[in-house]
Amino acid sequence: MKVNKISPKTFSSKIFQMKGISKKTVEEHLKLYQGYVNKYNEIQEKLAALTDDDYSKANQVYSMIRELKTELSFAWGGVVNHEIYFGHLGGKGGKPSSNLLKQIEKDFGSFENYKKDLKATGMAARGWVWTAWNEKEEKLFNYLGDAQNTFPVWYAKPILALDTYEHAYFIDYGVNRASYIDAFFENLDWEVIEKNFDKITSSCQCPCQDEEECEEC
Ligand SMILES: [Fe+2]
Numbered sequence: 001m002k003v004n005k006i007s008p009k010t011f012s013s014k015i016f017q018m019k020g021i022s023k024k025t026v027e028e029h030l031k032l033y034q035g036y037v038n039k040y041n042e043i044q045e046k047l048a049a050l051t052d053d054d055y056s057k058a059n060q061v062y063s064m065i066r067e068l069k070t071e072l073s074f075a076w077g078g079v080v081n082h083e084i085y086f087g088h089l090g091g092k093g094g095k096p097s098s099n100l101l102k103q104i105e106k107d108f109g110s111f112e113n114y115k116k117d118l119k120a121t122g123m124a125a126r127g128w129v130w131t132a133w134n135e136k137e138e139k140l141f142n143y144l145g146d147a148q149n150t151f152p153v154w155y156a157k158p159i160l161a162l163d164t165y166e167h168a169y170f171i172d173y174g175v176n177r178a179s180y181i182d183a184f185f186e187n188l189d190w191e192v193i194e195k196n197f198d199k200i201t202s203s204c205q206c207p208c209q210d211e212e213e214c215e216e217c
Helices: 023-048 052-056 064-087 098-108 111-124 177-186 190-201
Strands: 128-134 139-145 156-163
Touching (some): 052 064, 098 139, 098 190, 111 128, 111 139, 111 156, 111 177, 128 190
Antiparallel strands (some): 128 139, 128 156
16 A cells, blocks of 8 residues: 655744734644644554455454554544644634635625634534535535544535634633634634635646646646
């Protein structure tokens, strides 16, 4: 099995100077992100080293392949979720413009309704909330996840990720998650989220998914 080792991303230095989400919280949180990257690489190596004996012992209660494949999805979720999350923090809040705002208004009625739904979903989630483009239904929706790898929704591609694990806010807010979510909104960089949305909904079908830069499109 091929091993694709990944490296941690470097994020904007602005994430260390946010209002309402402290540098300490971000520094500790990035250590967790690094941990997911490390574990993703480690699990891939262990999958590549599985023996015929391991394959023959595949079992739904306990087996090496079950453990590795279950935790691979958890580690990969931890990598991708945090890359979306830190990638769109460090901004000045506000609201999106152009295409994304129009789509939000179409699917939620108004930007305020969208925020209300995102915040309430965040209060109800045990791990994550993703605003994702459901390309089959052609609409945006705020999906709920209780862990890094729950609950995958086929055809849904995330453009925004809200971490609701306690580690994202406990240092700053204790159990007051609502205030953390308010701070999250105030530090969003909507330009990044708009780019995420434009890439996903672009008509460009080649791997770059960037019509402006792409010579193929
Ligand atoms: Fe996190």
